[in-house]
Amino acid sequence: MTRTDDSGRRVSCRALRFSNSSSGNAFVKLPDRPDSFLFRVAAAFVLALPLAANAAASAGAAVVAQPMQPVALPELRGLRDATRQGVQDQRLEQQRRETEERERRSDAPDVRLSPDAPVTPGTPPAPDAAQLTTLPAEAPCVVLRDIAVTSVDGTPVPASFTFLRRALAPFIAQCAGAAGVAQIATFATDAVLAKGWLTTRVLVPEQNLTDGHLTLLLIPGVISAVRFSDPDTRTLWRAALPVSEGDVLSLAALEQGLEQLKRMPSQDADIRIEPGELPGTSVLVIDTQRRRAWRLLASVDNSGTRDTGRLQGQLALGIDNVLGLNDLLDVAVQHDLSTGDDRFGAKGGSLSYSFPWGYNTVSLFGSRHQRTRALRRHRLRTGLRPGHARPTRHATRGSRHRRTRSVRRQRRRVRQCQLRRLSRQAALSPGRFPGQFRRRRLLPRPALLRLLMNQRCFRLVFSHVRRQWIAVGEHVRRGRTPGASRSLRRRAACGREGASAIVTTTVTAGYRQRTVATLLAFTVLGFSAQAYAQIVAAPGPHAPGVSVTPNGLPLVNITAPTAGGVSHNQYQQFDVPTQGAILNNARTIVQTQTGGWVPGNPNLTGDPARIILNQVTSALPSNLAGYLEVAGSRAEVIVSNPNGITCNGCGFINTSRGVLTTGFPVFGGSGSLEAFRVTEGAIRVTGNGLNAGNLTHAALLARAIEVNAAIHAPTLDVVTGRNEIDATTFDVRSTEGTASGAPAFALDVSRLGGMYAGKIRLIGTEAGVGVNIDGDISANGGTLTLTSAGELRIDGKVHAGEVLDATAADTPTATPCE
Incomplete structure (x- = not known):
């Protein structure tokens, strides 16, 4: 850089920059004449500044692996090292600006197909939400009790339109006539259009409203075909448009597709919507206007230095749609134009490529720059090879906003060498993800380094064995040994290659804190994912919503109950962790004992459920290791799994009755639960047992039951065998069984097990199974009933407070009863 003195002369200056993690950046300007007094004063300041900065950094560091002792350097060598650092930082800053400029050129335009309409004077204000959801008074009218949205063929509506149920909720309990029904249909259509579904409509089919149930018909606008207006267009539209044939047409997809089509500077595009052959279908026609698909730029400037050449030339070539994917390719080459000697000067090149794919855009960039300058009897060479890969995801977009997510994987390599003399300082910027960091290492001066690397370049690599950075020869590659090639063996024999020296490593406290915080974050996420995966809903109409509470417990938003008050929920996996799980039976936010405050269940629009049925439809057994808590209104909880249930510390909170069964539920005509049909499966109570003491009734219904721990309940029903059991009274009707697969004992209570209740009924109905x-079995406050269709063997203690009734098909053994 240059400046003008008081006499009007232009004086050339050197700009030196020093970087330190504690002291920040310092800039010093030195005149070009070394014999001036100002030069000597500034040189002394340059020598003192790095020593003071290193001392302050060493005093302030919280964790240091091995302290560094800087060696005093001669004046000219310190000035030369500082000059080298300034040239490097200048190159890094220039490269950063070039990268940002290239990214700005490659960014796609911001397309908005629905701009906000300007408000002109005299325009009446838009009605508020309360006015839109208030039906007019008319007669005759019917009070709406429910509003359902169905498809044409009776299949469930797509998940993208489930918001209609919440949007139409304000119309429930209002009296609707002909005008009111038309207003509801118009409101639903406007809500669909506001979400960006351009060709989707909501209609009112012919129906009877005397019962208060209104049904709306959703006709989604489907894309039947996508084509270019010019059949000779050499472009793959699937790379730009995030839609395909059969998808529902949305405004967000069209805007995203236009952005991807217009991202090329040589192309302009437009999309027309034409009606399809079938009702409710549309055809997307893409019109493109193309210009020259390549760009060539040549430039000359004087941004260089005196030693590397003032004049710098650049030649850049850009090509659009190289592979037919709406992709961009940019190639640039830089070289100095004033030195006339290839041993000195600056040169480099860069390559950038990006391509879209639906809502994603992938950018790849790599470059290489090298500068060589003369320092009296020596030459200083600086090499820079940065590069990155960045995928970008357009997450959400609206009329006023657009959100994107991007991850950048960047690698930057800096290599310096001072020809004919060993350089003592090296800078390294390893690959980063996703942040940026730089490490500086000060190399010691043992005779080994001078012997091996004098008159040669060196570089730093990370040794995973030593867990340290080591300095090696420039020809050494990671993963090789000194004897990996003939050339390396020859250099090692000459004493110039193959050896390495450990570089002193300094670790700051801030870096370690960030590492620990990252590990803790992944640990918490891992625990949450584990709790979340213990309860997995089965796809279908009976799939509940499964999430996680703030303290990590599984939260199940149960399905809406039937007219009989039964919420039928089906799962692929249903395991309760030791911390417990929550069944959300509340319409509003409510506080629970195990999960704290939980939000309301969005699936509940009417009365809460009286019975919560949890049925496993896969081949996985259930492991209940904690309490099942009902949030909101108290309800009966049933866990049904024909593959078996293991209870190890299970229990219930805010529950009227608890039922564990391996039977299949049998429903009545009104959606009520009639019975359980048991054909297979076993229930095992182990470990911490079953605590149902806060219930009014507990029942275990399976073909076989094994009790190896205590069971506590006020009233306990245990029914084994192949039966059909009434869901309300637990009355048993035995079904025909087969001898194959029958257990040795239908009910097996080991010495470690026991049943303690006020009233106990044990029934085994399978013939020949005892x-x-x-x-111990104790019915302190009531009757103990033991019924077996096979052998009744009692070796433990049996106690009944009032009546003990024992019946067996075979003669029972001696029983120590009380």
């Missing part, structure tokens, strides 16, 4: 009781 009941074995080695533990």
Whole structure:
């Protein structure tokens, strides 16, 4: 750089920059004449500044792996090292500006197909939400009790239109006539259009409204075909448009597609919507206007230095749609124009490529720059090879906003060498993801380094064995040994290659804190994902919503109950962790004992459920290791899994009755739960047992039950065998069984197990299958009933407060009863 003195002369200056993690950046300007007094004063300041900065950084660091002792350098060498650092930082800053400029040129335009309409004077204000959801008073009218949205063929509406149920909720409990029904249909259509579904409509089919149930018909606008207006267009539209044939047409997809089509400077595009052959279908026609698909730019400037050449030339070539993917390719070459000697000067090149794919855009960039300058009897060479890969995802967009997510994987390599003399300082910027960091290492001066690397370049690599950065020869590659090639063995024999020296490593406290915070974050996310995966809903109409509470417990938003008050929920996996799980039966926010405050269940629009049925439809057994809590209104909880249930510390909170069964539920005509049909499966109570003492009734219904831990309940029903059991009274009707697969004992209570309740009823109905009781059974406040269709073997203690009734098909063994 140059400046003008008081006499009007232009004086050339050197700009030096020093970087330190504690002291920040310092800039010093030195005149070009070394014999001036100002030069000597500034040189002394340059020598003192790095020593003071290193001392302050060493005193302020919280964690240091091995302290560094800087060696005093001669004046000219310190000036030369500082000059080298200034040239490097200048190159890094220039490269950063070039990268940002290239990214700005490659960014896609911002397309908005629905701009906000300007408000002109005299325009009446738009009605508010309360006015739109208030039906007019008319007679006759019917009070609406429910509003359902169905498709033409009776299949469930797509998930993208489930918002209509919440949008139409304000119309429920209002009296609607002909005008009111038309207003509801118009409101639903406007809500669909506001979400960007351009060709989707909501109609009112012919129906009877005397029962208060209104049904709306959703006709989604489907894309039947996508084509170019010019059949000779050499472009793949699937790379630009995030839609395909059969998808519902949306405004967001059209805007995203136009942005991807217009991202090329040589192309302009437009999309027309034409009616399809079938009702409710549309055809997208893409009109493109193309110009020259390549660009050539040549430039000359004086941005260089005196030693590397003032004049710098650049030649850049850009090509659009190289592979027919609406992709961009940019190639640039730089070289100095004033040195006339290839041993000195500056040169480099860069390559940039980006392509779209629907809502994603991938950018790849790589470059290489090298500068060589003369320093009296030596030459200083600086090499820079940055590069990055960045995928960008357009997450959401609206009429006023657009949100994108991008991840950048960047790698930057800096290599410096001072020809004919060993350089003592090296700078390295390893690959980063996603942040940027730089590490500086000060190399010691043992005779080994001078012997191996004098008159040669060196570079730093990270040794995963030593967990340290090591300095190696420039020809050494990661993953090789000194004897990996003939050339390396020859250099090692000459004493110039193959050896390495450990570089002193400094670790700051801030870097370690960030590492620990990252590990803790991944640990918390891992625990949350584990809790979330223990309950997995099965796809279908009976799939509940599964999420996680703020403290990590699984939260199940149960399905809406039937007219009989039964919420039928089906799962692929249903396991309760030791912390417990929550069944959300509340319409508004409510506080729970295990999960704290939980939000309201969006699936509940009417009365809460009286019975919550949790049925596993896969082949996975259930493991209940914690409490099932009902949030909101108290309800009966049923866990049904024909593959088996294991209870190890399970229980219920805010529950009237708890039922564990391996039977299949049987429903009545009104959606009420009639019975359980048990054909297979076993229930095992182990470990911490089953605590149902806060219930009014508990029941275990399976073909076989194994009790190896305590069971506590006020009233307990245990029914084994192949039966059909009434869901309300638990009355048993035995079904025909087969001898294959029958257990040795339908009910097996080991010495570690026990049943403690006010009233107990144990029933085994499968012929030839007995009941074995080695533990304690105590019915303190009522009747104890033991019924077995096979052998009744009692080796433990059996106690009844009032009546003990024991019946067996075979003669029972001696029983120590009380």
